[in-house]
Amino acid sequence: xxxITRGEVAHLARLARLALEESELDHYAEQLDVILTSVARVxxxxxxxxxxxxxxxxxxxVMREDVARPGLxxxxxxxxxxxxxxxxxxxxxxxxxxxx
Amino acid sequence: MTEPMPYAEAVAEFxxxxxxxxxxxxxxxxxMFCSCPTAFGAEPNTQxxxxxxxxxxxxxxxNGAAIESIIRMGLAxxxxxxxxxxxxxxxxxxxxxxxxYQVSQYDEPICVDGYLDVTVTTDDGPRVFxxxxxxxxxxxxxxKLTHAGGATGRIHGADYSLVDYNRAGIPLVEIVTRPVTGxxxxxxxxxxxxxxxxxxxxxxxxxxxxKMEEGSLRCDANVxxxxxxxxxxxxxxxxxxxSLRSVERAVRSEIERQAGVLAAGGRVVQETRHFHEDxxxxxxxxxxxxxxxxxxxxxxxxxxxxxxxxWVEQLRAALPEQPSVHRARLAEQWGIxxxxxxxxxxxxVLGLVEETVAAGVAPDAARKWWAGELTRVANEREVEPGELxxxxxxxxxxEELIATGSLNDKLARQVFEGIMAGEGSADExxxxxxLAVVSDDGALLAAIDEALxxxxxxxxxxxxxxxxxxxxxxGAVMKAxxxxxxxxxxxxxxxxRLGVTE
Numbered sequence: 101x102x103x104i105t106r107g108e109v110a111h112l113a114r115l116a117r118l119a120l121e122e123s124e125l126d127h128y129a130e131q132l133d134v135i136l137t138s139v140a141r142v143x144x145x146x147x148x149x150x151x152x153x154x155x156x157x158x159x160x161x162v163m164r165e166d167v168a169r170p171g172l173x174x175x176x177x178x179x180x181x182x183x184x185x186x187x188x189x190x191x192x193x194x195x196x197x198x199x200x
Numbered sequence: 201m202t203e204p205m206p207y208a209e210a211v212a213e214f215x216x217x218x219x220x221x222x223x224x225x226x227x228x229x230x231x232m233f234c235s236c237p238t239a240f241g242a243e244p245n246t247q248x249x250x251x252x253x254x255x256x257x258x259x260x261x262x263n264g265a266a267i268e269s270i271i272r273m274g275l276a277x278x279x280x281x282x283x284x285x286x287x288x289x290x291x292x293x294x295x296x297x298x299x300x301y302q303v304s305q306y307d308e309p310i311c312v313d314g315y316l317d318v319t320v321t322t323d324d325g326p327r328v329f330x331x332x333x334x335x336x337x338x339x340x341x342x343x344k345l346t347h348a349g350g351a352t353g354r355i356h357g358a359d360y361s362l363v364d365y366n367r368a369g370i371p372l373v374e375i376v377t378r379p380v381t382g383x384x385x386x387x388x389x390x391x392x393x394x395x396x397x398x399x400x401x402x403x404x405x406x407x408x409x410x411k412m413e414e415g416s417l418r419c420d421a422n423v424x425x426x427x428x429x430x431x432x433x434x435x436x437x438x439x440x441x442x443s444l445r446s447v448e449r450a451v452r453s454e455i456e457r458q459a460g461v462l463a464a465g466g467r468v469v470q471e472t473r474h475f476h477e478d479x480x481x482x483x484x485x486x487x488x489x490x491x492x493x494x495x496x497x498x499x500x501x502x503x504x505x506x507x508x509x510x511w512v513e514q515l516r517a518a519l520p521e522q523p524s525v526h527r528a529r530l531a532e533q534w535g536i537x538x539x540x541x542x543x544x545x546x547x548x549v550l551g552l553v554e555e556t557v558a559a560g561v562a563p564d565a566a567r568k569w570w571a572g573e574l575t576r577v578a579n580e581r582e583v584e585p586g587e588l589x590x591x592x593x594x595x596x597x598x599e600e601l602i603a604t605g606s607l608n609d610k611l612a613r614q615v616f617e618g619i620m621a622g623e624g625s626a627d628e629x630x631x632x633x634x635l636a637v638v639s640d641d642g643a644l645l646a647a648i649d650e651a652l653x654x655x656x657x658x659x660x661x662x663x664x665x666x667x668x669x670x671x672x673x674x675g676a677v678m679k680a681x682x683x684x685x686x687x688x689x690x691x692x693x694x695x696x697r698l699g700v701t702e
Contacts, residue, residue, distance in 0.1 A: 115493055117293055154286060154498060160506040163264030168230040168237035171249025177365075178245060187244045188346065188362035191295040195355055 104132045202464040210459030211385040219422035222375045227408045232340045232371040233260030244364035252369035254299030266371035269407040274311025274336045275516045276401050284506045287499040296342035304339035306496040311336035318393040321542040331394050332378040343368040392448040400523040412443050423454040434468040438482050440475045450475040534563035547575045549585050556592035561599050588620050597626040610683045611635045638685045651676035
């Protein structure tokens with residue numbers, strides 16, 4: 101059975117931009133382990149003849165017509181933005197000084 | 201930094217392997233997962249809604265026309281269309297996507313295993329290369345970033361960035377080749393020919409306006425080098441390649457750069473590089489996620505795509521003529537051979553010639569201007585012939601003026617020069633620059649008399665029956681009229697003046 105390490109949790113947390121405490125690393129390692137073990141048990145009984153379940157309902161090809169409709173006004177779109185400049189969303193510096 | 205190796209030496213010592221990733225923005229009315237309009241050049245953040253802004257609770261619904269387009273594209277590229285596939289989330293933190301993920305496809309692309317045959321001209325005649333296509337998949341475009349603060353407008357040194365999400369969510373199709381080997385020194389030409397052919401196919405399908413300058417066709421070029429017999433080398437990926445000409449230049453400059461690194465005993469780093477139009481060089485770029493770990497997973501908000509095989513066959517049957525077939529038909533209509541056709545294709549002027557012929561110009565004349573003078577000027581200015589500002593209608597008008605005797609070829613070139621300089625239409629340039637063949641006999645006779653008086657010995661020779669000496673006088677008259685006379689007419693008038701018959 102899988103055993104998630106603290107290092108793997110720390111890696112995932114970094115990818116998800118989550119700041120985890122040392123104690124939380126153990127906590128989530130344990131939880132993720134339970135999840136993966138449960139999924140593995142399902143995989144054991146799902147043989148090749150059972151297609152993966154994408155959704156609870158067996159739907160495919162849900163499409164809409166290609167018709168354009170107005171969305172939000174610019175004012176509404178930008179209303180909740182923390183910062184706006186020149187009618188654009190203003191975001192903080194993307195690369196740190198030493199980032200390459 | 202090591203010095204690049206001159207191209208001829210580089211391809212003598214190393215074998216290039218290239219791979220191309222082309223993104224085509226579809227020309228649908230609405231976005232991929234919402235109904236926002238897609239027009240290019242709208243005011244920032246005026247074509248957005250809760251779905252493409254990633255607002256909580258919003259749900260995507262697929263654009264059926266985009267799925268139809270990608271299937272037609274796959275079929276035109278000789279791909280198989282899968283019978284079932286899903287969209288996937290590609291997770292990354294970068295402000296070009298407000299959701300913090302891009303909906304794309306990962307291990308289940310909708311079209312797979314195709315190919316495209318492309319022709320390049322060589323000194324030994326046209327050569328065909330088969331470029332294998334690994335996958336054609338559906339995704340959504342990202343928003344547009346403008347970097348502010350700092351000197352260069354680049355992300356490096358920027359204090360902050362501004363985002364316009366109008367483009368975010370526009371349907372985008374990615375076409376990925378398998379590594380292309382065995383092209384040797386022709387690698388840059390093969391890359392360019394592939395993107396050109398791809399563009400022509402997409403244009404023929406009507407799925408995109410495929411304008412590289414507006415970003416609706418974008419190309420990333422992967423290049424690696426190895427010594428003959430060795431394993432493939434480490435590849436770099438060059439982005440920001442925004443014209444057909446740049447595709448060729450980017451591959452060439454990467455070959456020269458990598459050869460320089462390898463020859464100096466160095467190691468090529470696997471990285472993303474940026475191409476610069478002005479210098480023709482590449483520089484290292486940023487990587488979106490330092491460790492490329494996008495944690496793809498099936499998109500839970502969209503149901504799978506399962507194209508009905510009967511529908512796919514209908515789409516296949518309704519595909520337009522392939523560009524290669526189309527070209528063969530045009531070659532026959534215009535009475536030209538493979539070589540002439542390949543020349544037009546490689547100069548990037550085939551479509552322009554076709555439009556010009558459609559505007560009523562004789563095929564030979566249309567070819568002469570586009571593949572000759574206009575290609576020459578385009579190369580000199582380092583732009584595409586279509587960007588010169590000369591339209592098929594302009595050529596039509598100039599040809600009319602030539603046919604009526606108002607212009608000759610030399611003057612016509614000056615008319616095009618004026619059009620390219622923004623001086624207006626052909627007629628406006630003719631009027632403003634006073635360009636017209638001098639056909640007034642009086643003016644020509646005066647010039648002839650002057651030339652005869654200046655060269656009495658030549659006059660005597662002609663009178664004595666040496667008709668070939670007439671060239672010197674004709675030349676002097678042409679010079680005096682600044683080329684605005686019809687040389688044949690000058691010659692006739694001259695002989696008549698001297699009472700000599702041929």
